[in-house]
Amino acid sequence: MQWVERAREGLARLPELRLVGEVAVTYGGQAVGSGIGFAIQLFLQRTLGPADYGILALATSIGTLSALFTDAGISHAMVRFGSRYLAEDPDRAMPRFLAALLLRLGLTLFVTAVGLVGSSWLAVSVFEKPDLIEPIVWVYLGLTSSTLYSFWMYYAQSRQRFALRSGVAVFSAVLRMSAVAALWGAALLAPTTMIMVDAAVCFTGFLVGSVLSARQLFRWDGPEIRESLGQIVPYCRFTGLLLLAEGIASELDTFMLGMFSTEDTVGMYRAAWNYGMILLFLNVSVSSVLFPKASVLSQPDEVRAFLRRVFRVTTALAICTLPLLPLVSWWIPWYESRYADAAPIFYVMYIGIVFELVIGPFGYAFFSLDRPSLLVMVAVIRMVLNGVGNFLLIPAFGAEGAAWSTVATRIVGGCIMMWAVFGLLGTRGAPRRRG
Numbered sequence: 492m493q494w495v496e497r498a499r500e501g502l503a504r505l506p507e508l509r510l511v512g513e514v515a516v517t518y519g520g521q522a523v524g525s526g527i528g529f530a531i532q533l534f535l536q537r538t539l540g541p542a543d544y545g546i547l548a549l550a551t552s553i554g555t556l557s558a559l560f561t562d563a564g565i566s567h568a569m570v571r572f573g574s575r576y577l578a579e580d581p582d583r584a585m586p587r588f589l590a591a592l593l594l595r596l597g598l599t600l601f602v603t604a605v606g607l608v609g610s611s612w613l614a615v616s617v618f619e620k621p622d623l624i625e626p627i628v629w630v631y632l633g634l635t636s637s638t639l640y641s642f643w644m645y646y647a648q649s650r651q652r653f654a655l656r657s658g659v660a661v662f663s664a665v666l667r668m669s670a671v672a673a674l675w676g677a678a679l680l681a682p683t684t685m686i687m688v689d690a691a692v693c694f695t696g697f698l699v700g701s702v703l704s705a706r707q708l709f710r711w712d713g714p715e716i717r718e719s720l721g722q723i724v725p726y727c728r729f730t731g732l733l734l735l736a737e738g739i740a741s742e743l744d745t746f747m748l749g750m751f752s753t754e755d756t757v758g759m760y761r762a763a764w765n766y767g768m769i770l771l772f773l774n775v776s777v778s779s780v781l782f783p784k785a786s787v788l789s790q791p792d793e794v795r796a797f798l799r800r801v802f803r804v805t806t807a808l809a810i811c812t813l814p815l816l817p818l819v820s821w822w823i824p825w826y827e828s829r830y831a832d833a834a835p836i837f838y839v840m841y842i843g844i845v846f847e848l849v850i851g852p853f854g855y856a857f858f859s860l861d862r863p864s865l866l867v868m869v870a871v872i873r874m875v876l877n878g879v880g881n882f883l884l885i886p887a888f889g890a891e892g893a894a895w896s897t898v899a900t901r902i903v904g905g906c907i908m909m910w911a912v913f914g915l916l917g918t919r920g921a922p923r924r925r926g
Contacts, residue, residue, distance in 0.1 A: 527664035531671055532765040536758070537827050538680055545754030547682035548761035549618065550626035552745040554686075557606055557631065559738040561599040561638045564731030565591050566645040568723045588649070590719035592642050599638045606631035618749050626682045633690025640693035643700040655704055663696040726863075733863065736870035740877045740900065744893040747881040752889055760890035763836035766819050770812055770844045791916050794859045798852070798912075805849045812845060836894050843898035850905045856912045865911045873904035 536544050569591035607628060614623035640663075647656040670688040674680045745764075748757045816838065824831040857866040880896030888895070 527661075527668050529765060529768065531668055533826065534671065534675075535680075535685065536762055536765075536830060538675065539682070541755040541758035541762075541829060543682055543754075543758075544761065545749075545756070545758035546620065546622055546626060547685060548745060548757055549620070549623060549749045549754075550630050550682060550686060552742050552749075553613070553627055554630040554634070554637070556738060556742050556746075557602055557634060558637055558641065559735050560602045561595055561634060562641065562731075562734055563598060564727040564734045565594050565598075565723060566641065567734060568726040570645055570649045571726065572719075572723065584649075586716045587719045587723065588646055590716045590723060591645075593716075594720070594723065595638050595642055596635070599635050603631050603634050606634070620749070620754065626686055629683055629686040629690070633686060633693070636690040636694035636697070639697035640700075643697050647700065647704060650704070652704060655700070659696055659700045659703075662699060663692050666695060667692045732867045733870050736867065736874045740870070740874040741897075743874070743877050743881055744897055747878075747885055748890060748893055751885045756890055759830060759833050760836060760893060762823075762830045763833040763840060763890070763894070766815075766823075766833070766837045767840040767844055770815070770841070770848065791860070794856050795916055797859075798856060798916075801852045802849070805852060809845045809849050812841075812848075816841065832890075836890050839891060839894035839898055843894075843901040846898075846905060847901050850909060853912050854908055856915065860915055862915060865915075866908070869904050869908045869911065872907060873900050876900045876903060 535547065539547065569587060572587050610627040610631065611624055614627055615621055643659075644656060647653075647659070667688060670692065671680070671685070674684050674688065744760065745757060748760055819837050820834050823834045823837075854866050854869070857863050877896055877900040880899055881893055884892030884896050886892075
């Protein structure tokens with residue numbers, strides 16, 4: 492049996508296998524959680540119909556964009572510094588997390604107040620859809636819950652507690668499914684009630700995660716917290732712009748479809764987007780595993796070796812996604828004929844999502860080498876390109892035009908990012924500049 496033990500030890504030392512294992516654990520939870528979420532979305536599409544589902548999609552998109560302003564890059568800065576302190580001086584890591592939570596809650600209160608005041612203007616003047624008013628109000632009332640849940644997920648990521656993170660995600664998904672079933676049974680299923688359910692589930696997930704993992708998180712240490720704020724806030728000038736630019740670019744399709752087309756078109760696009768989420772959660776799982784690992788690296792040689800391993804893993808994962816194409820082309824018309832036009836939209840989305848799965852993790856090299864400003868530059872370019880592309884393509888091609896705009900944006904932005912990464916890694920011995 493000794494040879495078996497030696498074989499196991501040898502396999503455990505292979506970086507690619509360890510990386511695949513951690514991605515598998517993370518994606519396993521994401522797959523179950525997102526699988527349940529995907530089933531919920533299919534049920535909502537069929538139950539609500541394209542128009543109401545479009546209203547829900549717009550309200551959700553508004554909530555997603557608003558959540559960016561409650562974060563402003565704090566989470567990325569928290570992972571950046573928290574991961575390093577956990578590796579070097581664990582006792583000083585916890586004040587970084589608590590400082591990040593306090594900052595996020597302060598921003599959330601401000602964004603909530605502004606959103607509640609402007610909800611009617613947004614629904615009527617921007618989207619010309621009065622039915623959006625009540626869903627938007629509830630989106631902002633539930634913003635604190637989503638902030639708390641998001642904070643805990645980044646906290647677990649920083650500590651590389653991937654199994655626990657996945658477990659809480661699955662628990663939250665099961666709780667959400669149970670709530671949807673109860674609403675349907677009581678004939679109360681509507682866009683507004685779904686938004687209420689999401690807020691309640693997020694708050695419950697935060698409580699469960701905190702009880703299981705964060706006993707030292709809320710210990711107050713004034714001097715350390717002040718020092719933490721002095722680290723996190725300046726760094727957010729990069730991570731905040733990065734998060735806002737990336738988030739706006741990803742939600743521009745839904746926003747501009749809402750302004751230039753009908754609720755039904757928005758619903759059709761989001762139906763295709765739901766199938767794309769199966770792949771997007773794979774991207775998120777890969778990023779969740781890689782971000783804290785990349786944050787610990789600092790030397791170009793280390794980064795090169797790390798990126799070579801990552802590229803092999805992400806390429807293999809991309810090949811494994813190919814069977815999804817014929818499956819979706821059969822499933823959508825069979826399940827709900829009203830959404831048959833969502834299939835070709837998904838095909839377009841697939842190109843951009845898989846491209847980003849393979850090359851997206853290279854962007855973490857900017858954090859390893861203390862050059863986040865370059866990643867911000869790429870994100871801003873992508874945001875501008877997506878806005879221009881949507882403006883030109885949506886009036887002519889509708890939802891497919893929005894999808895093609897996003898694909899072009901991802902490819903062009905990805906090529907610029909790779910060029911910048913190779914430029915940094917190719918300058919051996921050059922002095923590193925912060926920012």
